[in-house]
Amino acid sequence: MAPGVQRCMYCGDSLGADIDHFDPLSRSPLRTFDWLNHLLACSVCNSHQKRDRFPVDEDGRPLLVDPTSEDPFDHLLLSLSVGEYRALTPKGTATIEVFGLNRALLVRGREQARRVVVASLRGWERARARDDEPDMEECVLTIREQPFADVCHAMLRQADVPRAEIVFGRDRDVLPTLRDPRLRACLAR
Numbered sequence: 808m809a810p811g812v813q814r815c816m817y818c819g820d821s822l823g824a825d826i827d828h829f830d831p832l833s834r835s836p837l838r839t840f841d842w843l844n845h846l847l848a849c850s851v852c853n854s855h856q857k858r859d860r861f862p863v864d865e866d867g868r869p870l871l872v873d874p875t876s877e878d879p880f881d882h883l884l885l886s887l888s889v890g891e892y893r894a895l896t897p898k899g900t901a902t903i904e905v906f907g908l909n910r911a912l913l914v915r916g917r918e919q920a921r922r923v924v925v926a927s928l929r930g931w932e933r934a935r936a937r938d939d940e941p942d943m944e945e946c947v948l949t950i951r952e953q954p955f956a957d958v959c960h961a962m963l964r965q966a967d968v969p970r971a972e973i974v975f976g977r978d979r980d981v982l983p984t985l986r987d988p989r990l991r992a993c994l995a996r
Contacts, residue, residue: 817856819957820955821852827852828845829843829846829875871901882895887961890913917958920954921958932981
């Protein structure tokens, strides 16, 4: 249901221990056993945040981002400097609100994840300069296994935007590493 460590498919922090019916059974009982309607979620996102909330637009189309069929980054922008999501679309707005994606604990976690990713990228670059494959692999593993995989994905995407140096601020030195095809291939596995 989730690659790598089984994290919540909504917040990416807590271990997914619940199975959420993305489209609630109260709205779509025929989707009870639909595999694509079952998402791994933490209890906070499933039972405390979302519950049976499932906003729809005026045509009845869901306003929550469905991670099984949509790229969340089409609807959400992660502001790396503050660890908060910004909505790019009405779906992004509803998803942030329903799942509480900017609650303080998640923001702090994303800020820590950025520090871990940046340190690992710097370590990867040092290991690459020494041609130390085991250390390079260890840095990639550290990035992959930490919570908030969305932070690394956002960094990879934002490394290629115009004026990325401004986005990355004091961590702009990791931009060449984030753009390195070899690193990108390792993180894509």
